[in-house]
Amino acid sequence: xxxxxxxxxxxxxxxxxxxxxxxxxxxxxxxxxxxxxxxxxxxxxxxxxxxxxxxxxxxxxxxxxxxxxxxxxxxxxxxxxxxxxxxxxxxxxxxxxxxxxxxxxxxxxxxxxxxxxxxxxxxxxxxxxxxxxxxxxxxxxxxxxxxxxxxxxxxxxxx
Numbered sequence: 001x002x003x004x005x006x007x008x009x010x011x012x013x014x015x016x017x018x019x020x021x022x023x024x025x026x027x028x029x030x031x032x033x034x035x036x037x038x039x040x041x042x043x044x045x046x047x048x049x050x051x052x053x054x055x056x057x058x059x060x061x062x063x064x065x066x067x068x069x070x071x072x073x074x075x076x077x078x079x080x081x082x083x084x085x086x087x088x089x090x091x092x093x094x095x096x097x098x099x100x101x102x103x104x105x106x107x108x109x110x111x112x113x114x115x116x117x118x119x120x121x122x123x124x125x126x127x128x129x130x131x132x133x134x135x136x137x138x139x140x141x142x143x144x145x146x147x148x149x150x151x152x153x154x155x156x157x158x159x
Contacts (some may be wrong), residue, residue: 003121004149006080006105009141010035013083016102021058021091025050025068028081028104037081038106041074046106060093064100065126069119071109078118080105082144084135101126101135 013031018024026047033043049070053059060066066089072079081104088098103122107115125131131147138144 003118003125004145006078006118007082007145007148009145011037011081012141012144013081014138014141014144016083016085016089018085019087019089021054021060021089022051024066024083024085024089024091024099024102025054025104028068028083028102031083032079032081037079038075040076041072041106045074046070046072049106050104058092058094060091060095060099061123061126062093062095062097063126063129064088064097064132066091066093066099066102067119067122067126068102068104069115070106071112071115072106073109075106075108078105078107078111078114080118082148084138084144086136101132 016024016027018027029043029046032038038046049072050068053070059068083102085100088100091099093099105118134147135144138147
């Protein structure tokens, strides 16, 4: 499965409004909830799982990228959303730089290996400065998804 296959146009936010770490996560989760992507899972439970993870260490990995992630016992498939901030978000990133790209995902608890593979694929993809530049310049939801799908980012599903 390609990383881009986890996203639809409704799972891409081209211009996030949040300027800080936690409000950015809340904005993304609220968007998923509003568009009915959290089937069987409550927005509050997802936020609680993400907060528990973020309290360990920020998922701002550097180079303008954050990958907030958590597990859910109620979801039966990975749910993801991509958000872009042109102004940057203070995400308490490891390099203290503002974050422009946030890829949040929630994985079913039973698919621990999928979680690790998804995280590794995303980190590898965003490590490429050309990809980050293309994402910064992308103008449509479709363009963002195509950019995310244009690079090797395979996630091996156990299904």
